[in-house]
Amino acid sequence: MSHTVERHPDHPEIITVNMGPSHPATHGVLRIVLELDGEYVVKAVPHLGYLHRGMEKIAENRTYLQFIPYTDRMDYLSPLAANVGFALAVEELLGVKVPPRQDVIRVMCCELARIGSHLLWLGTHALDLGAATVFFHTFKDREWHYDLVEDLTGARLTTSFSRVGGSARDVTKEWVGKLREFVDAMPKRVDEFETLLTSNTIWLERTQNVGSITAEQAISWGMTGPPLRATGVEYDVRKARPYCGYENYEFDVPTGTNGDVYDRYLVRIEEMRQSCRILDQAIRNLPDGPWYIDDPKIFLPTKKKVLTSMEELIHQFMIVTEGFECPAGEVYHSTEVPKGELGFYVVSTGGKSPYRLRIRSPSFNNLATLPLLVEGRLVADVIATIASLDPVMGEVDR
């Protein structure tokens, strides 16, 4: 089912259509100017920036800790993962390493965020293509995931959970018990989602050989995450450059073969199961012991100590009002967030704010391939392709 269009010189009836910026199927404020020849896309030009808040500029005027809430607002579908990525980058700059218990807490955050993000992607992707039932199922489980996030952080969306050198608080036994229930139930739920779509003829017609990209093209365009792995390239930061002790977990990196919308679907479906596998190991192997670094100049002292010790009170005051000093230097640190490789390039000339903070967002680079994927195809395929790239504009525009 391959459609391509050749522009006939006798038929110049090309019309220009604005898709977005406010359109339910563009998943945020993405605007695409489409030149259409009937049902076929001749040219697609994405226009970005509707959600640009100048985060990289803002960072130059904030202490490192003050920037954590901004990371919530990048990929607002998996803020926990971005919190962790930023904290790791600053820790790399400082040259500190968190204790094993915090590593496991962070793995829990990252994988819970991945499941939550993929649940939203699956529901809206299916809804875009007319399969409304899936949406209700995934959003039911997404609520469950949000209950866990809320229990852990006190917020559903703006989690701001990680800290440089630790996290806002420790995980409790009760919470881990609730996470256990979720992890045990989810694989069966994923099986149920699959019964609705994986062999569904309409779904196959709409997704197979649609929005295809080859491995060579994907690499050249800097694609990462599930869209890259759907082409058969097995690049996952968790495996290639492990952080938070990911090298100690047993999990597979699912890959596809055709690099089309359907393979991206299969990859993300399997990733949810693998995330459950990782979470299961994390729960079983959660060590006791400290969950933050023993450095009161970087990590906020506990409230009890602040109220009883003058020195700790001063440390708290200094961290909150002025922030901590970072040495001069520059690091690039990246993590595998649900969308792909999220990198932070932090340049410090010393002092309490970064000289420059560059955010390498996976959605930005993945979305850059959109014209390549949809030009010459049906306009309906644009909808399927955007959903399968799973861009989140908060992260694209920053």
Next chain:
Amino acid sequence: MEDGKQAIDTLRSRFAEAVVSDGEYRGQHWAVIRRDALIDVCEWLRDAPECAYDLLLDVTALHWPDDAEPFEVVYHLYSRERNDRLRLKTRAGADGSVPSVTSVWDAANWNERETYDMFGIRFEGHPDLRRILMPEEYTDHPLRKEFPLFRG
């Protein structure tokens, strides 16, 4: 881990003239490349089996307002084959121009557009050098250091 060290050593022996300086922090190595050699160096880094940097992760810039050539363009490369990262830097000329690497990696397309938008650096040979995040009629380049953090 010593990211990029081996590549910089081979780069120095292959393009002795092109490497201005290099540096390291926390095991991450970078090389400063002369901008007239940038394209040759990048093509070699991508194609030579001992380098194989097939993934261009990011293009961005740093603004050092006190320098004669104030704009430093920074490239982050990754080799899947060797699981190695490399940071390249090059100075844009006093007129703010630097060759575009879009001919080497397609990923440079949007990243260079963003760098142009934010810093005003012109990438010579870019197929479509337009603003990407700010409106087309906008006149400033917000990530330059002289752009105020607060207006008013």
